Structure formats: structure tokens, C-alpha cells
Amino acid sequence: MFKIVTMRGFFSPSLGSSGSFRSLGAPLIATVLALSSLSLPATTVTAVPAAPVTGGIPGSTRSLPLAPLTRARGLGAAPEQGVYRADGERFSLLGVVWDDPGAELRGRIQVRTRAAGTGAWSGWQDVETHNAGHGPDPGTAEAASPRVRGATAPLWVGASEGVDVRVRAASVRLPDGTRSAGARTSVPLPSGLRLELVDPGDDGTPPGAPADAPHTGADTAAARAASAANTDVAGFGALEIPELDKAATERELTRLKGPARTASYIGARPRIVTRLGWGADESLREPGFGYTKTVRAAFVHHTGSGNQYSCSQTPSVIRSIYRYHVKSMGWRDIGYNFLVDKCGTVYEGRAGGVAKAVLGAHTLGFNSDSMGIAVIGTYTETEPADAVVTALARLTAWKLGLNGADPQGRTYLTSGGGNLYRKGKNVQLNVVSGHRDGFATDCPGAALYARLGAARSAAADYQGR
Known part of the structure; x- marks a missing residue:
């Protein structure tokens, strides 16, 4: 149904605006421009050495495990997990992930963040928990990777340095015929809940x-x-x-x-x-x-x-x-x-x-x-x-x-x-x-x-x- 094509060792010139090239000799410029106008197959091409290019500030991801905030007491109590960091975490986007990509997080996630620079805390925001419909098709190599996790949608919060997250499990009514019919009980939260804090770096x-x-x-x-x-x-x-x-x-x-x-x-x-x-x-x-x-x-x-x-x-x-x-x-x-x-x-x-x-x-x-x-x-x-x-x-x-x-x-x-x-x-x-x-x-x-x-x-x- 699909194929994976690997490409290695293409040209490595320094890049100027609008795709122009800098710091190259005239013969090499002519060769590169001629080849770049072709419709090239996805295959292995011989590399052309060039001077290194300085990179921007790389992004980063910080993964913080969530911990219990309350203990469930009785059938109606919904367990909560969360994490609080007042400072020291530089990020602009966040989300919550868990171990099993096939598990559903049934509940509510709320977050507030502390703005970098001003130190002001935002109001509480909801994180979209229903994100399972995005992803690779079942049975594909990408879906089968052991690295794949269940996850919420990401939430952009802007430059931040502090975070407070609460995850509260949903509750359901017990069916008729059970000892506690009509009472409510909480749905288990997925295992391995972690808060992901993403810093995009610069380009x-x-x-x-x-x-x-x-x-x-x-x-x-x-x-x-x-x-x-x-x-x-x-x-x-x-x-x-x-x-x-x-x-x-x-x-x-x-x-x-x-x-x-x-x-x-x-x-x-x-x-x-x-x-x-x-x-x-x-x-x-x-x-x-x-x-x-x-x-x-x-x-x-x-x-x-x-x-x-x-x-x-x-x-x-x-x-x-x-x-x-x-x-x-x-x-x-x-x-x-x-x-x-x-x-x-x-x-x-x-x-x-x-x-x-x-x-x-x-x-x-x-x-x-x-x-x-x-x-x-x-x-x-x-x-x-x-x-x-x-x-x-x-x-x-x-x-x-x-x-x-x-x-x-x-x-x-x-x-x-x-x-x-x-x-x-x-x-x-x-x-x-x-x-x-x-x-x-x-x-x-x-x-x-x-x-x-x-x-x-x-x-x-x-x-x-």
C-alpha cells in the first residue's frame, strides 16, 4: 500500500534567502542549480561536501510524571493526578501522554501556566483529551513502534516557565443488577500519565x-x-x-x-x-x-x-x-x-x-x-x-x-x-x-x-x- 524511501547524502551548501546558495565556487554553483531544477527520483545521491552551517537554538522536551493529588474515597470519588512547578520549566506548548496508545483517557484535564517574563499565572484552560483519531493506521510499522503513546491534543500556551496541571477521572453510573446499582464510580485513568513540556527553540x-x-x-x-x-x-x-x-x-x-x-x-x-x-x-x-x-x-x-x-x-x-x-x-x-x-x-x-x-x-x-x-x-x-x-x-x-x-x-x-x-x-x-x-x-x-x-x-x- 505504501513504501519507505531512504535518501542520503544530497548537496549541503549554505542556504541564502529564497533558496539561493552562498560560499560556493562558480562551477559548483552551476552544477547545483542545474541539478536542483530536475525532477529527481527518491534514491541515493552522491554527497557534495560544503562548509558547515550554524544551527539555531534547538528545541527541547521535558517529561514530568503525574502524581496522585487525592485518594479515591468511596464509589463517587474520582481520583486526580497532577503536577505543579512554579518556575524553572521553559516551554510554549504542552500535552499529556500515557503508556498504552489504545487506552482512552476519560476525564478532564485542566492547566494553568506562568508566563515567562511577567510571572503572571493564566486562568485554568481545558486540554482536549479526545485525540485518538489522529495517528498511523493500525497494523502499520509506524503504529506498531514501541515508542508510540496515547496522548491528548497539544495546547499552545506561549512562552511559559511554570505549570500546574490537574487530571480528574470521569465517573459512570453502575448498571442495574449490580450490588451498588445506580451509584457512580470513577473510570480508571491510563497508566504512565506524564506532562510533556515542549520548547520550540528557534529556527x-x-x-x-x-x-x-x-x-x-x-x-x-x-x-x-x-x-x-x-x-x-x-x-x-x-x-x-x-x-x-x-x-x-x-x-x-x-x-x-x-x-x-x-x-x-x-x-x-x-x-x-x-x-x-x-x-x-x-x-x-x-x-x-x-x-x-x-x-x-x-x-x-x-x-x-x-x-x-x-x-x-x-x-x-x-x-x-x-x-x-x-x-x-x-x-x-x-x-x-x-x-x-x-x-x-x-x-x-x-x-x-x-x-x-x-x-x-x-x-x-x-x-x-x-x-x-x-x-x-x-x-x-x-x-x-x-x-x-x-x-x-x-x-x-x-x-x-x-x-x-x-x-x-x-x-x-x-x-x-x-x-x-x-x-x-x-x-x-x-x-x-x-x-x-x-x-x-x-x-x-x-x-x-x-x-x-x-x-x-x-x-x-x-x-x-
Whole structure:
């Protein structure tokens, strides 16, 4: 159903703004630029040595075990666990994980944080506990990894240095026929509860530098491979995939897919910030890339991480979610194929090439032959901005167009197993679906889900249908 491709030893020049190269001799510059314009297969390429690149400040993850706060006394008492740190913990995003990825946390998690700098404590916030529908499909190597954990959604809290977390188990009424019928008892909490505190670090861009200043992330084989995976649509080392008009996109479609696809419907390619552009630490993820056969559907998500971020903070938010998915939850890479912030900027997610059918870990049971797009934030009640809907429409018009799919159509996907459809069931879904269409979940939030019809219609218009 999918394949893992390993790439090693690609070029390692110093990167300038917009993917240009610095500190290279003229012959090598010509060679690199010529090769970067080719559509390269995912394979092993001979390395070209270059001067080392200085990295930014690396991120970090601190894992704190939760301890009992109260003892359950009687059938109606719900046990609580938590942790309190008044200072000394530098982080911007948090979440709670536990040992068994198949276990469900039934209860409520509340957190307050102490802001770095001011020292002021926030009010109590809820952490979204229902996150099981995100992840690799059952039976896959990624899902079977012993590193995989159960987890809440991540919560972005901004620069913080103190934290107070309380986890309270839910209670249920005992059924008729039992000795204590009608009484309430608490549901056991999953074992191994830990609070994950994530510091995104920085991307190496000097403070006060212009937006197009060169990022100076670590120059590794993994970083070169991630950048090389996009050389079919951009120069090697690009900080962004530039937008194209419709005519140029159609010419690119012919180049990528062959003359038979010249007449296909496709929307103009939107601007996409690459992993290098948002400062991904490529040493975190597993090496190589996973691919599926095609992209027949797009699942729209929200990250459930809250809306208290500015668009200038988006790269930090994405670096934090990436680190949480990999270091805390045990996935091989960030789960989503693309992310969209509340200003409508599109970001590359899981590595492997934005124009390729990269296998994600976004919609449990339906990761094959699909892509996952996460809108950063929580849209249970908050209305997404028009810029978000436009970004979803433009992205799906282009990426689905590359694969011959109609955004307003329906398609069949085979379930890999989940809580709505058994493994092996052939399920008809909208080509542009919400996460809840493939898994019983609130994601992508009622407010965002209600806008998917508008996104589908706009995407079909962009394709020229």
C-alpha cells in the first residue's frame, strides 16, 4: 500500500534567502542549480561536501510524571493526578501522554501556566483529551513502534516557565443488577500519565532579520533529503514553494505527470512554506519517507491547540507540534501533510515532497491514498477566517488536481480500521472531508466543518470546473 524511501547524502551548501546558495565556487554553483531544477527520483545521491552551517537554538522536551493529588474515597470519588512547578520549566506548548496508545483517557484535564517574563499565572484552560483519531493506521510499522503513546491534543500556551496541571477521572453510573446499582464510580485513568513540556527553540534566523532572511538550520543528511524531495517544484534549499498562475501550473502538471494530463483540471499552485522555511529539526524524525499510491481525498483537521497565537508565531507552533508528535507521541514525523494558520498561510507538513503522495498519520484508518490538512487552532466554536477557507480551497484545488480528483466529488477509500468503519470496508467519502467523516471525533470542530462546503465549491472553481 505504501513504501519507505531512504535518501542520503544530497548537496549541503549554505542556504541564502529564497533558496539561493552562498560560499560556493562558480562551477559548483552551476552544477547545483542545474541539478536542483530536475525532477529527481527518491534514491541515493552522491554527497557534495560544503562548509558547515550554524544551527539555531534547538528545541527541547521535558517529561514530568503525574502524581496522585487525592485518594479515591468511596464509589463517587474520582481520583486526580497532577503536577505543579512554579518556575524553572521553559516551554510554549504542552500535552499529556500515557503508556498504552489504545487506552482512552476519560476525564478532564485542566492547566494553568506562568508566563515567562511577567510571572503572571493564566486562568485554568481545558486540554482536549479526545485525540485518538489522529495517528498511523493500525497494523502499520509506524503504529506498531514501541515508542508510540496515547496522548491528548497539544495546547499552545506561549512562552511559559511554570505549570500546574490537574487530571480528574470521569465517573459512570453502575448498571442495574449490580450490588451498588445506580451509584457512580470513577473510570480508571491510563497508566504512565506524564506532562510533556515542549520548547520550540528557534529556527536560526537572527533576531530582527527580514522575513526572507536565510534560515541556518543544522546541515544534515536528513535536512538535505527533505529539501531534495521538493526539487521537482522548487530549487534545492528553498524556504518556500512559490505560487504559480494557472497557466504555469498546467505546464508544471504536464512536466510532472506527462502529456496525457495536460487537459486535467487543476488550480493554481499556492505559496507553501517549506520545512526549512519553518525551521524543522530534521534530526528528530525517522530517516526516509513513506509514500502511498495517490491522493484521492483530503481530510481537514484542526490541531485543537487553541487560538492564542499570532501568525508570526506559526513556525514556532509548528515546530512544537512536530516535536510533540515525534518525541512525545512516538510517530515517525509530524502527522499532517500540510498545515494552515489562521491568516491563511500554507506550510509543508510531513517530509517527502509537497507534490508527492506522502503517507501521513492524520486520519486513523484512512491515511492511505489521502492527505491531511490541519488548520492550526481550535474551531469548535471559533469561526475560521475567510483566509483559512480560501487557503483550504487553493491547496486542495492544486494538490487534488495533481491527482485528477474533483474537490466536489466523492470517492472510495478502504478503511484500515477505526471506530466508524471496520478494517477492509470500502467507504464512500467526500473528496474533501472532515476528520469526523472517517472517525468518530469532534475534529475539525463544528465551526470549521460547517465551512467545508464553501471550500469544496471554491476549489472546484479554482480548478475550472
